[in-house]
Amino acid sequence: MILELKNISHKLDDFELKDINLSIAKGEYHVLLGPSGAGKSVLLNLIAGFYTNHIGTILLNSIDISNFSPQKRNVSILFQDLALFPHLNVYDNIAFPLKIKKISKIILNDEVEKYLEITEISNLKYRRIQDLSGGEKQRVAIARCLVSGADLLLLDEPLTAVDTQLRYSLRQLLKSIHRLGKTIVHVTHDLKETKDLADKISVINKGQIVESGTYADIFNHPKSVFTADFNNSKNCFRVDHKNSKLLQIGELRIDLGNVFMPDQGGCSVFFAPEDVLINDSQDYENSNAFLAEVVSVSKNGNVVQIELYAGVSIFSEMSFDSFAQRNINIGGKVRITLDTKKIKLITI
Amino acid sequence: MLIFGRDLTHLTKKTYIFYFLGSLALLFVIVPVINMFFASELSVVFSAAQDLEVRKSVFLTLWVSLVATLFCSVFAIPLAYIIARNDFKLKNLVLGIINIPIIIPHSAAGIAVLGMVSRDTVLGKAASSLGLSFIDSPMGIGLAMAYVSIPFLILTAITGFSEVPKKIEQAAANAGASNLQIFFKISLPLAKNSVLGGLILMFSRGISEFGAVIMLAYFPTITPILIYDRFVSFGLENSRAVAVVFVSVCLLIFMVFYLLTNKRKK
Numbered sequence: 001m002i003l004e005l006k007n008i009s010h011k012l013d014d015f016e017l018k019d020i021n022l023s024i025a026k027g028e029y030h031v032l033l034g035p036s037g038a039g040k041s042v043l044l045n046l047i048a049g050f051y052t053n054h055i056g057t058i059l060l061n062s063i064d065i066s067n068f069s070p071q072k073r074n075v076s077i078l079f080q081d082l083a084l085f086p087h088l089n090v091y092d093n094i095a096f097p098l099k100i101k102k103i104s105k106i107i108l109n110d111e112v113e114k115y116l117e118i119t120e121i122s123n124l125k126y127r128r129i130q131d132l133s134g135g136e137k138q139r140v141a142i143a144r145c146l147v148s149g150a151d152l153l154l155l156d157e158p159l160t161a162v163d164t165q166l167r168y169s170l171r172q173l174l175k176s177i178h179r180l181g182k183t184i185v186h187v188t189h190d191l192k193e194t195k196d197l198a199d200k201i202s203v204i205n206k207g208q209i210v211e212s213g214t215y216a217d218i219f220n221h222p223k224s225v226f227t228a229d230f231n232n233s234k235n236c237f238r239v240d241h242k243n244s245k246l247l248q249i250g251e252l253r254i255d256l257g258n259v260f261m262p263d264q265g266g267c268s269v270f271f272a273p274e275d276v277l278i279n280d281s282q283d284y285e286n287s288n289a290f291l292a293e294v295v296s297v298s299k300n301g302n303v304v305q306i307e308l309y310a311g312v313s314i315f316s317e318m319s320f321d322s323f324a325q326r327n328i329n330i331g332g333k334v335r336i337t338l339d340t341k342k343i344k345l346i347t348i
Numbered sequence: 349m350l351i352f353g354r355d356l357t358h359l360t361k362k363t364y365i366f367y368f369l370g371s372l373a374l375l376f377v378i379v380p381v382i383n384m385f386f387a388s389e390l391s392v393v394f395s396a397a398q399d400l401e402v403r404k405s406v407f408l409t410l411w412v413s414l415v416a417t418l419f420c421s422v423f424a425i426p427l428a429y430i431i432a433r434n435d436f437k438l439k440n441l442v443l444g445i446i447n448i449p450i451i452i453p454h455s456a457a458g459i460a461v462l463g464m465v466s467r468d469t470v471l472g473k474a475a476s477s478l479g480l481s482f483i484d485s486p487m488g489i490g491l492a493m494a495y496v497s498i499p500f501l502i503l504t505a506i507t508g509f510s511e512v513p514k515k516i517e518q519a520a521a522n523a524g525a526s527n528l529q530i531f532f533k534i535s536l537p538l539a540k541n542s543v544l545g546g547l548i549l550m551f552s553r554g555i556s557e558f559g560a561v562i563m564l565a566y567f568p569t570i571t572p573i574l575i576y577d578r579f580v581s582f583g584l585e586n587s588r589a590v591a592v593v594f595v596s597v598c599l600l601i602f603m604v605f606y607l608l609t610n611k612r613k614k
Contacts, residue, residue: 050518070521083519087537096533097523148523 001059002026002152002183003047008056010046017042017207020056024185024200026151029178031198032187039207040187041080044154047185048077060152076150080157082141084129090140091116091125097148115143118180119173135166139173146177153177155186159193171196203227220272225346228270234315236270236346252310254288256340268346273317275342278306278334279326288338294330297323308336381595388592389585396589402574406597408486409570413497413554416490417547420498424550425543428505429531433514446503449496458563461495465564488564496560497553501546508542509535541609548605555598 001023008020017039024030032040046054049070058066065073085093092099094115098108116122119139124132132140138158145153158174159167174197178184188194194201195215202212203226211223222228228236237249247254247269292310299305304323306316316336318326328334396402431442449457465471465482475482482488512535520530536543558572566573571594579587 048518048522070518071524071526073522075522077519077522079515079519081513081515083513083515085516085520085534085538096520096525100524100529144519144523 002028002061003185004057004059005047006057006059008043008046008054008058010042010051010054012042012051015039015042015207017046017054020209022202022209022212024152024183026183027178027181029184029186029197029199031194031201032185032204033189033191033194033198033201034204035189038189038204040189040204041156042207043204044077044156044185044187047073048075048154049073074150075152075154076145076148077154078141078145078156078158080160082137082161084137084141084144086129088129089125090121090127090129090132093129093140094143094147096144111147115147118146118176119143135162135170138162138166138170142173142177146182151181151183153182153184155184157187157189159188159190167193220274221344222270222346225268228268228346235273235276236268237312239269249312252288252290252312254338254340254343256343270344270346271338271342272344273305273315275339276308276314276316277337277339278308278316278318278328288340290336290338291333292336294328294332294334297328297330308334310336384588384595385592388588392585392589393592396586397593399590401569402571402590402593405569405571405574406594408489408568409555409572409594410597410601412486412490412570413493413551413557416494416554417497417501417551419490420494420550421501421547424498424501424546425505425536428502428546429509429535431502432506432509432512446499448499450499454496454557454559455563457496458492458560461492461560462563465491482564484565484567486565486568489561489568489570492560492564493554493557496557497550500553501550504546504549505539505543508539508546511542512538544609548602552598552602 003022003024005020005022008017010017015037020043032043034040042051045051047058049065049068049072054066056066057064060073060075085096088096091112095108095112098111103111113122116125119142121136121139121143124136124140127136129137129140138161142158155174159170162170171193174184174186178197186193186197198215200212200214201218203210203218203224205226210226211218218227222236225236225238239247239249247256249269290310292308292314295307295309295313297304297306299320302320304318304320306318306323306328308314308316314336326334431439452460462483463469465475465488467473467476467481467483472482475487480487482491516538517530517534520534521527525533555570556572557570558576561570562573562576569577571590575587575590575594577587578590
């Protein structure tokens with residue numbers, strides 16, 4: 001593990017980080033995902049050393065850095081507002097961390113040139129910061145982060161401030177930086193970004209890490225209502241029945257079979273889109289079959305997403321091949337099958 | 349309706365009143381100075397400019413204020429930085445203390461400083477053991493000037509440092525810069541215009557000081573005291589000539605300052 005956070009808590013005026021535990025492996029691209037105000041940036045700043053007096057331990061390469069000054073932490077942070085030095089040009093901004101280390105001029109120049117090239121801004125070398133576009137500034141800030149040589153990069157919403165077109169090329173840049181062997185902690189509220197970049201994700205809400213895992217882990221099998229909701233509420237339903245074997249969702253009456261339902265309080269039920277089967281010939285034990293209307297069909301890569309309506313909107317996902325084999329037409333009725341074993345109950 | 353080539357038809361009656369009142373304030377500032385220049389006879393002004401006593405006093409006033417400003421900046425700029433960068437319980441009290449020299453009468457300020465450095469005090473004795481004196485000496489003049497003008501440097505520098513985003517300093521810290529390096533390589537260069545402005549304000553406030561200086565040092569005579577001295581001894585015309593010479597020198601210096609700083613901005 002390159003970074004380990006153990007029981008981190010920190011109280012600010014109107015916000016609190018609560019008992020954060022997080023392990024990040026070397027070379028991992030870890031995304032901290034959550035809505036604004038969730039505490040993502042606070043956590044990043046805390047790792048970089050800008051909040052003192054927190055509770056808990058921060059281990060970097062197994063060394064306890066909890067009490068280290070920001071200068072000594074050997075992590076590099078990319079601030080959301082970039083914080084470039086406005087009185088220095090592009091070259092001097094990137095050279096700053098090296099000049100501080102009093103590195104010889106020849107090595108310094110080589111290093112700066114190298115990162116100018118990686119971030120594809122060699123042509124902007126002598127520009128003033130004020131004369132750069134948003135995307136160019138972002139690249140300068142990324143180059144300045146890289147040049148300091150830290151193994152761990154902390155990126156605070158690095159793609160939020162730029163427009164959609166630039167976002168794509170910057171994503172490619174982040175991927176290529178990751179391939180250089182850097183460990184990256186990337187803070188965002190954007191699902192697309194997360195899906196595209198993350199090796200692992202931690203979902204953070206109200207100062208707490210709600211769950212961690214890969215994209216598939218988290219969004220196909222969310223452990224919390226918050227995470228399920230974060231994924232556009234697809235196939236996640238609130239249930240108020242207590243101690244019942246039958247679940248009523250819209251016009252669907254789902255036999256829960258042996259799925260355990262908590263006695264106390266309500267809960268939510270979730271089924272992954274790929275577990276909603278359409279016109280499937282196989283018969284499953286404990287399965288529920290219904291008729292539903294096909295509302296829309298959209299193709300994303302090799303995956304086809306089908307929106308169905310049966311009193312409530314239900315989403316199904318399948319590969320293009322299996323879609324082609326099944327007779328699915330918009331407006332037509334289809335038979336959907338839900339395996340009870342695949343139904344997840346979420347109690348948090 | 350076009351006035352001075354600008355369309356002012358959008359102005360309502362109310363804004364006409366504002367323009368009228370504002371112009372009066374502007375005139376109030378500029379008319380006495382212009383009047384002073386035009387009322388003076390050129391020959392008298394020239395002879396004042398050639399008067400050795402006048403020349404000596406102008407030179408004395410300028411260099412003492414300059415040295416006082418530069419010397420005080422060593423203490424004032426760090427203080428401004430600390431105040432701008434930290435929130436502490438007694439911050440308003442500290443700011444109030446810094447404003448004391450501005451709000452008390454300058455003759456009273458002079459008396460206060462005199463009480464601290466006169467010959468029978470610890471500081472006065474220490475100075476005289478080194479063969480120095482605060483009384484009737486450039487050192488005393490500088491001290492009096494510094495006391496009444498240092499708030500202008502501190503307050504302007506505080507504004508400048510406050511405008512440097514904290515995140516930029518944090519980025520420098522993250523890049524490994526020590527607190528001193530952050531100050532000299534990031535904060536001070538970014539607050540440069542305000543700090544420079546503060547230095548100029550303190551210097552100009554210093555050269556114009558009369559009330560506090562006269563309590564500590566009538567001699568050697570700085571120009572504001574000389575102007576008063578000439579007025580009492582020789583009357584308006586003679587003292588006005590000295591004033592014109594002094595004001596001209598000051599305006600010249602500030603024009604040079606202005607051109608230099610503006611050139612750098614471009």
